[in-house]
Amino acid sequence: xxxxxxxxxxxxxxxxxxxxxxxxxxxxxxxxxxxxxxxxxxxxxxxxxxxxxxxxxxxxxxxxxxxxxxxxxxxxxxxxxxxxxxxxxxxxxxxxxxxxxxxxxxxxxxxxxxxxxxxxxxxxxxxxxxxxxxxxxxxxxxxxxxxxxxxxxxxxxxxxxxxxxxxxxxxxxxxxxxxxxxxxxxxxxxxxxxxxxxxxxxxxxxxxxxxxxxxxxxxxxxxxxxxxxxxxxxxxxxxxxxxxxxxxxxxxxxxxxxxxxxxxxxxxxxxxxxxxxxxxxxx
Amino acid sequence: xxxxxxxxxxxxxxxxxxxxxxxxxxxxxxxxxxxxxxxxxxxxxxxxxxxxxxxxxxxxxxxxxxxxxxxxxxxxxxxxxxxxxxxxxxxxxxxxxxxxxxxxxxxxxxxxxxxxxxxxxxxxxxxxxxxxxxxxxxxxxxxxxxxxxxxxxxxxxxxxxxxxxxxxxxxxxxxxxxxxxxxxxxxxxxxxxxxxxxxxxxxxxxxxxxxxxxxxxxxxxxxxxxxxxxxxxxxxxxxxxxxxxxxxxxxxxxxxxxxxxxxxxxxxxxxxxx
Amino acid sequence: xxxxxxxxxxxxxxxxxxxxxxxxxxxxxxxxxxxxxxxxxxxxxxxxxxxxxxxxxxxxxxxxxxxxxxxxxxxxxxxxxxxxxxxxxxxxxxxxxxxxxxxxxxxxxxxxxxxxxxxxxxxxxxxxxxxxxxxxxxxxxxxxxxxxxxxxxxxxxxxxxxxxxxxxxxxxxxxxxxxxxxxxxxxxxxxxxxxxxxxxxxxxxxxxxxxxxxxxxxxxxxxxxxxxxxxxxxxxxxxxxxxxxxxxxxxxxxxxxxxxxxxxxxxxxxxxxxxxxxxxxx
Numbered sequence: 001x002x003x004x005x006x007x008x009x010x011x012x013x014x015x016x017x018x019x020x021x022x023x024x025x026x027x028x029x030x031x032x033x034x035x036x037x038x039x040x041x042x043x044x045x046x047x048x049x050x051x052x053x054x055x056x057x058x059x060x061x062x063x064x065x066x067x068x069x070x071x072x073x074x075x076x077x078x079x080x081x082x083x084x085x086x087x088x089x090x091x092x093x094x095x096x097x098x099x100x101x102x103x104x105x106x107x108x109x110x111x112x113x114x115x116x117x118x119x120x121x122x123x124x125x126x127x128x129x130x131x132x133x134x135x136x137x138x139x140x141x142x143x144x145x146x147x148x149x150x151x152x153x154x155x156x157x158x159x160x161x162x163x164x165x166x167x168x169x170x171x172x173x174x175x176x177x178x179x180x181x182x183x184x185x186x187x188x189x190x191x192x193x194x195x196x197x198x199x200x201x202x203x204x205x206x207x208x209x210x211x212x213x214x215x216x217x218x219x220x221x222x223x224x225x226x227x228x229x230x231x232x233x234x235x236x237x238x239x240x241x242x243x244x245x246x247x248x249x250x251x252x253x254x255x256x257x258x259x260x261x262x263x264x265x266x267x268x269x270x271x272x273x274x275x276x277x278x279x280x281x282x283x
Numbered sequence: 284x285x286x287x288x289x290x291x292x293x294x295x296x297x298x299x300x301x302x303x304x305x306x307x308x309x310x311x312x313x314x315x316x317x318x319x320x321x322x323x324x325x326x327x328x329x330x331x332x333x334x335x336x337x338x339x340x341x342x343x344x345x346x347x348x349x350x351x352x353x354x355x356x357x358x359x360x361x362x363x364x365x366x367x368x369x370x371x372x373x374x375x376x377x378x379x380x381x382x383x384x385x386x387x388x389x390x391x392x393x394x395x396x397x398x399x400x401x402x403x404x405x406x407x408x409x410x411x412x413x414x415x416x417x418x419x420x421x422x423x424x425x426x427x428x429x430x431x432x433x434x435x436x437x438x439x440x441x442x443x444x445x446x447x448x449x450x451x452x453x454x455x456x457x458x459x460x461x462x463x464x465x466x467x468x469x470x471x472x473x474x475x476x477x478x479x480x481x482x483x484x485x486x487x488x489x490x491x492x493x494x495x496x497x498x499x500x501x502x503x504x505x506x507x508x509x510x511x512x513x514x515x516x517x518x519x520x521x522x523x524x525x526x527x528x529x530x531x532x533x534x535x536x537x538x539x540x541x542x543x544x545x546x547x548x549x550x551x552x553x554x555x556x557x
Numbered sequence: 558x559x560x561x562x563x564x565x566x567x568x569x570x571x572x573x574x575x576x577x578x579x580x581x582x583x584x585x586x587x588x589x590x591x592x593x594x595x596x597x598x599x600x601x602x603x604x605x606x607x608x609x610x611x612x613x614x615x616x617x618x619x620x621x622x623x624x625x626x627x628x629x630x631x632x633x634x635x636x637x638x639x640x641x642x643x644x645x646x647x648x649x650x651x652x653x654x655x656x657x658x659x660x661x662x663x664x665x666x667x668x669x670x671x672x673x674x675x676x677x678x679x680x681x682x683x684x685x686x687x688x689x690x691x692x693x694x695x696x697x698x699x700x701x702x703x704x705x706x707x708x709x710x711x712x713x714x715x716x717x718x719x720x721x722x723x724x725x726x727x728x729x730x731x732x733x734x735x736x737x738x739x740x741x742x743x744x745x746x747x748x749x750x751x752x753x754x755x756x757x758x759x760x761x762x763x764x765x766x767x768x769x770x771x772x773x774x775x776x777x778x779x780x781x782x783x784x785x786x787x788x789x790x791x792x793x794x795x796x797x798x799x800x801x802x803x804x805x806x807x808x809x810x811x812x813x814x815x816x817x818x819x820x821x822x823x824x825x826x827x828x829x830x831x832x833x834x835x836x837x838x839x
Contacts, residue, residue, distance in 0.1 A: 047732035048703050060508050084510050092508040099501035102509075104293070104416045104449045111520035113509040124520045142295070146452050149599060160509065176730050179599045179759045181799050206732045245734030250762050250804040250826065257830045263837065272804060276811040279833065283817070457651075463613050464652040467644040468713060469636055469668030486664065489654035493699065 003073060003168050003200040004036040004059055004090070010067030011054055011223075028054040030223035031068070036202065036216075038167070041194060043211035043231075044204045046220035047245035052204050055220065056172040059202065060092040073167055088117060091161030095173040097153035098145075106148075106156050107132065107141040113164040124163075131162035134196055135189045151182025155189050162193065168200040169193070175207060183207065208235070208249045212270050219244055236268030251275050292352075294412040300342040301413045304529045305422025311536040312410040318540055319399050319406075322547030328398055330546060334539050335402060335409075344412045352408045353401060360400055367393035416448035418521075425523050438514030446502065454495060461490050558624050558720040558753065560610055560642065561586040565619035567605055567777075579605045580616070581777045587721075587755065592747050594764040594785075595757045597774030598799035603757055604647075606774060607723050610755070611642040640669055643719030647726045649710035653698040658684070658709045661698055665717040676716075683716035684709070688742050704735040708742075715746075721753040722746070728763070736760075740767055765789065765803045765824035773800070785824040805829040812836075 011029040014022045028051045036042050046052035057063040058070050061077040073089045075082040091113075094100045103109030107128050114124045132138040135155040145153055154174050161169055171190065175183040187210055194201055203210065211217050217234045219227035221244045227234055234241065235248050238256045248256070255269040255278070263282060269275050295301075300308075318331060339346065353360075367389060374387030411419065424441035431437050462472070465486045472483050567580040579602050587593055597603040608614040609621055612628050612635045621628045628638055646652070655661035662680035671679065684694065687708040693701060698709055711727065724743065728736040744767055747754045758764050764771060764785065771788040773781040775798040781788050789795070792802035792810070802824070809821040809829055819836045823829040 047734060057504075062504055062508055084512070087508060087510050092505075094501065094505055094508075096498075096501055098453055099498045100505035102446065102449070102502070102506060104445065108415075108417050108520060112506075112511070115517050115520055116510040116512065118516045118518050120518060121520060121522055124518065128520070144293075144295075145449075164509065180801070181598055208733070242734075245732050247733030247737075251808060254805055254808060254826050254829055257826055258833060261830060261834055263834075272808050272811060275808055276815060279812060279817070280815055282837075460646065461652055463608070464646045464649065465664075466613060467611060467639055467646070468652075468665040469640055469717065470664075471636065471668065486652070486654045490651055493654075494651055 001038045002035055002071070003038045003040075004034065004070065004202070006032055006034045006058070006068065006070040008033065008068035009055075009058065009065050009070055011051075011058065011063060012066045027223050029058070029065075032223070032225055034218065034225065036168075036200060039198050039200055040215045041201045041213065042203070043214035043217045044202065044220060045206060045208075045211065045217060045234075045246055046204075047206065050220040050244075051223040052220045053172055054223075056092070056170050056202070056204050059168075059170045060090050061086040062092070084117075088164055089166055090168045090170055091164055091166035093154065093157050093161055093169065093171045093174050095176050097150050097157060097177065100157050101145045101153060101160075104144060105141075106137065106143050106145060109145060109156060110160045110163050113160055117164060127163040127165070128159075131159040132156075134162060134192060135159045136192075149182060150178045151185035154178065154182070154186045158186070158189055158193070162197070166199065168202065170202045170204070172204045173206070174203075175205060175210065183210070206246065208247050208252075212249070219246065221245075231270060232268040234268075235270060292411065293415050294344045294348060295415075296343045296413075298341060298343040298413070299528060300338065300409075302528070303413075303532055304523055304525055305414050305418040306426055306523060307525075307529045307532045308410050308414050309419070309422050309426060311532060312407055314536050314540050315406045316403060318543040319402055322543055323395060324546060327543055327546045328395065328402075330539070330543055331402055335405060338409060339405075342409060342413050344409065349405055349408065349412070352412075353404055356400065356404050360397060363400055364393045364397050367396050417445050420445040420448075421519075421521070421523060438517075442514075450495075450498065453498075454491070457494055458487065458491055461487050558641070559586055559588050559622075560721060560753075561620075561622040562609065563620040563622065565609060565616045565621065567602075567609070567614065568617045571617070579777050580609075582619075583777075583779050584619075585772060585779060585782060587753060589720075590751045590753055591770060592744075592754045592768045593756070594768035594771045595755060595774060596759070596761065596764055596771060596800060597780075601774040601798075602777040603774045604725060605777075607644065607725060607755065607757060610721070610723055611639045611644045613639075613644070636668075640665070640717040641719055642721045642723060643714035643717055645711050645714050645722070645724045645727060647729055649713075649727075650698070650703070650706035652713075653706065653710060656697060657695045658689070658698050658701070659694045661709065662712045662716050665713055669717060679716045679718065680712070683712040686715055686742075686746055687712045688738070704731055704738065707731065707735075707739060711739075719752070721755065723755040723757075725757045726759065727756070728758070728760070736763070743767070761789070761801055761803045762805075765806075773798075786822045789824050790822055 009029055009032040010027065012025045012027050015024045015026050017023045032055060044052045044055065054063060058065060058077065059072060061083055064078055070077050072086045075086050077086050101109050102112050110128045110132055111124050114127050129138065132141055135158050137152060137155050137159060140148065140152065145156060148156065175186050178186065190201055193199055205211065212231050214231055217229060217231050218225050219234065226244060227240065235252050238248050241248060249270060251272050252269055255265050255275050259265050265278050269278060339349065368385055369383055369389065371389035371392045372386055376384055376386050377390060378385040420441040424437055427437045470483060470486055472480065475483065563584050565580055565583045569575065569577040569579050583606065595603050595606065605614060609616055615629065623638055653661050655664065659677065659680055662683055663676040666676040666679045689705065689708045689712060693705065698706060701709065728739050731739065740763060743754060746752060756768060769784065771783065771785055772779060773788060780798065781791060789802040789806050792806060795801060805826055806824055809819055809823050809832065812819050813821045817836050818839065819832045823832050
């Protein structure tokens with residue numbers, strides 16, 4: 001069963017001059033086909049302006065395609081009757097932690113989604129507690145979001161989405177504004193969720209280290225999907241990745257450098273242990 | 284410096300006042316404010332003082348924190364005092380030099396006005412100190428609900444208020460940051476005449492507005508993504524329900540109001556310390 | 558033009574419930590032309606520290622000496638100091654405000670009291686230094702891409718001809734290529750002009766690649782100070798305070814443990830590759 005399925009997806013918007021007259025159209029997404037199976041962990045890479053955020057916003061019906069179709073759990077996002085179902089099915093976490101927290105107390109923010117869905121009061125409390133626990137933020141339930149670190153705020157935002165019991169979570173560069181420790185916190189929270197709730201996770205990012213555990217990786221450039229495969233396949237194509245303004249983890253880069261200098265190492269080494277293992281075998 | 288402003292802030296603590304239904308706090312605050320205006324006697328202010336001190340003690344908000352909240356109104360306070368002191372005529376003349384005359388009633392009025400103003404600020408900030416912004420807007424929304432019938436978008440207004448309250452500290456911090464960034468580029472906010480100073484604000488205001496709009500846009504998107512579609516069909520995580528303590532609070536406040544009213548109306552003697 | 562901190566302490570909101578000892582007895586000297594990295598996790602005091610360098614924050618006690626003179630001396634020209642020590646804040650593009658890029662970059666020079674022509678000349682030079690394309694000079698800064706905005710904002714500081722450039726996470730939020738481009742540009746600048754550069758970054762890999770000296774901050778104190786090799790040799794202590802060494806350093810340590818005849822102090826890919834190749838050829 002496909003969680004997300006898109007066919008020939010196109011998103012165009014008008015380019016305007018200073019007076020607001022239309023002077024042409026831009027294609028942010030240009031003919032994207034994508035299949036994301038239920039329960040999988042998918043990463044989307046791409047430089048700023050590659051169209052990856054626009055794609056993410058289609059999965060939650062924040063944007064509706066101007067061409068082609070995208071189905072979320074079988075629902076066409078263009079169908080206005082399904083709008084709230086789509087949004088409840090695919091929850092979304094955004095980049096800026098400050099700009100997506102609505103409540104002035106952590107628990108009230110997590111309750112915001114269920115309130116909108118019309119969930120009964122007792123049930124809201126249960127969900128809030130449960131989702132705060134699963135991101136490890138239960139002890140901060142009475143805290144003000146302004147007093148939290150970036151990583152903690154993002155975990156609250158994730159809890160806010162979890163409380164709506166979605167089948168799928170789309171994280172649109174959730175770690176871009178965080179420090180390394182905050183990034184780790186968020187990624188760990190996402191991992192726990194996958195283990196506990198079996199939700200489909202779509203992670204948009206440009207930190208290479210975060211996609212190592214993904215089932216599939218898509219690389220976007222100019223509104224197209226230009227690369228697709230497992231992390232190992234993707235990261236063995238170092239030069240191609242670099243041409244799309246991307247990078248590879250430093251360990252992969254070191255392995256690549258050693259290969260260039262004549263060592264017979266396999267392509268697509270992702271982790272430190274793999275590299276050490278491979279080097280030991282060579283001796 | 285901007286961060287020192289405590290008016291409108293929430294001071295989290297465990298107290299009966301904090302746990303009261305926000306509607307009670309809103310209504311009782313209004314009643315207290317009314318009580319300051321329907322009488323003008325020392326006895327009345329004495330009563331108000333007792334009431335206020337009791338509420339502050341019960342609320343467990345540190346007195347220091349409350350006093351800090353008065354800072355922004357100091358200028359207004361001084362202005363009121365000075366105006367009343369010099370412009371009120373009547374009673375015995377206490378001091379007279381050049382064109383200034385301070386009369387007994389001038390002194391009296393200015394002191395009472397100052398006290399009134401201070402109590403006004405303390406009373407209303409006590410409400411915000413003890414009520415989370417969300418509680419406050421929930422309370423207002425519920426209290427103003429009848430206005431829905433005359434097509435006032437009460438829910439939307441309440442939601443806007445609570446969002447504004449959440450973003451005030453963020454925007455203050457941002458102002459601080461932008462100011463420093465422009466100072467690093469040699470901007471000078473301290474010297475020059477009024478027009479020059481106003482002009483010097485442009486490099487702060489433009490980025491601030493740009494950022495506020497960006498945040499508003501992001502937030503709207505985040506709210507939509509979490510299925511926000513107005514007040515219709517919405518449930519509440521913390522629905523407002525009156526409890527015994529709320530009824531008691533109403534009763535106490537009403538009693539206080541009646542006493543004040545009685546003082547203002549029937550007690551003709553004026554306790555005057557001078 | 559050296560900057561020296563002598564026993565600097567800074568306490569936030571002293572006497573209130575929010576009192577915080579943000580800097581504790583910090584001393585160091587940064588010599589002319591050095592490329593220094595400052596690392597430390599969020600809240601370690603590094604942002605507070607760099608704002609002392611140009612006098613935006615005044616130390617509670619201690620001295621800040623710029624070129625041998627205490628900047629807290631009576632009558633010291635703070636505005637001049639701020640143009641000599643250029644501070645680029647995190648997400649500096651949020652300070653852009655003018656109608657077009659060139660005018661925005663002129664803001665600094667204008668505050669220095671230069672004539673319109675001089676301002677524009679300095680602005681153009683600065684934009685060129687950061688590799689900002691000339692065709693966008695007259696565009697609104699709000700219509701640029703993230704990377705270009707960042708460049709314009711850094712140019713806004715460079716146009717004041719600072720002797721010292723302090724950058725607080727200049728690559729935050731940029732994509733990998735954008736990160737490399739900005740840092741390469743800064744290194745180029747350092748090499749061409751001999752400008753002193755102080756770089757605050759969360760990326761140990763970037764720090765190791767570019768700087769010659771690292772100052773590690775922890776809980777308001779200077780914890781370590783030395784070359785990347787020296788500092789990252791203490792990787793276990795760094796981990797305890799929420800930091801780490803570059804990934805390659807860990808690889809080298811692992812290899813050494815497995816009996817490879819390598820020294821484990823490499824901090825960049827180049828150094829690591831050299832060392833590993835050497836171990837194979839020996």
